Amino acid sequence: xxxxxxxxKGHVVQIDGESHIFLYRELVGFGDTPLTVGxxxxxxxxxxxxxxxxxxxxxxxxxxxxxxxxxxVVLGRRISAPIRALAEGSxxxxxxxxxxxxRLKSSRLRELDEAADTFNRMTVGLRxxxxxxxxxxxxxxxxxxxxxxxxxxxxxxxxxxxxxxSTLSEHMPAAETAAMLNEHFTVLVYCIEAEGERSINxxxxx
Numbered sequence: 001x002x003x004x005x006x007x008x009k010g011h012v013v014q015i016d017g018e019s020h021i022f023l024y025r026e027l028v029g030f031g032d033t034p035l036t037v038g039x040x041x042x043x044x045x046x047x048x049x050x051x052x053x054x055x056x057x058x059x060x061x062x063x064x065x066x067x068x069x070x071x072x073v074v075l076g077r078r079i080s081a082p083i084r085a086l087a088e089g090s091x092x093x094x095x096x097x098x099x100x101x102x103r104l105k106s107s108r109l110r111e112l113d114e115a116a117d118t119f120n121r122m123t124v125g126l127r128x129x130x131x132x133x134x135x136x137x138x139x140x141x142x143x144x145x146x147x148x149x150x151x152x153x154x155x156x157x158x159x160x161x162x163x164x165x166s167t168l169s170e171h172m173p174a175a176e177t178a179a180m181l182n183e184h185f186t187v188l189v190y191c192i193e194a195e196g197e198r199s200i201n202x203x204x205x206x
Contacts, residue, residue: 010038018042082112086119096139098127160188 010023024038085104092101101123104116162168162184169177 079109079112082107082116086115089119089123093123093126098123098130158188158192160184 008023008025010021013020013022020040020042022038022040024036027035027037082104085102089101089104092098103120103123106116107113168180172180
C-alpha cells in the first residue's frame, strides 16, 4: 500500500519484475454512490527508468554529502592545527619558557600566516631580550601587568676584566668573539642570580 493522504490511496503490484503503480481516491457528492477515480502507471510509461534515475540521484547525493563532510573535517583540522600551535606557543611564552617555543609554520590562509609571522618575530625579539637581560629581571618585567615605572634603588655594579681579551680578539673572528662574551656573561648572570640579586648590570672591560 502507498499512503498519500486520507483521501488518496494506492498500491504497487510486481509483475515479471516490473512495477505497476495504482493511485485512486473516492469522490462523493456526484450521486448516491461514491465514485472511485484513479491513475495507472506501468513499465510502458517509463516508470522503471524514472525510478532508477531517482535512485541513482539519491545515491549520488549521498556520496556528495559524505565527500563534503570529509572535506570539512580535513579542512577543519588543517585550520585548527596552526591555531593550536599558536595557543601552545602563547602558553609557553606566558610561562616564560622560551626554550620550548617552536617556530610556527606558514599557512596558506592570509590571517593565520600573518599571525604566525608576527608570533615568530615576537619570539625572536624576546629571545634576544632574554639573552642580554638577566633572566630573573626579564621574568619580572614580562610578568608585570602595568607599565614599568622608574624607581630609585641602591644597586651593586660589578665590572669584570677578561685577561688578554685584546690579544684574543685580534686573532678571533667577530662571531667567535661575540660567542665568548655571551658565554662570559652567561656564567656571571648565573652566579649573581644564585645569590638572589634583584638588580643586575654587567659590563665587560677589555
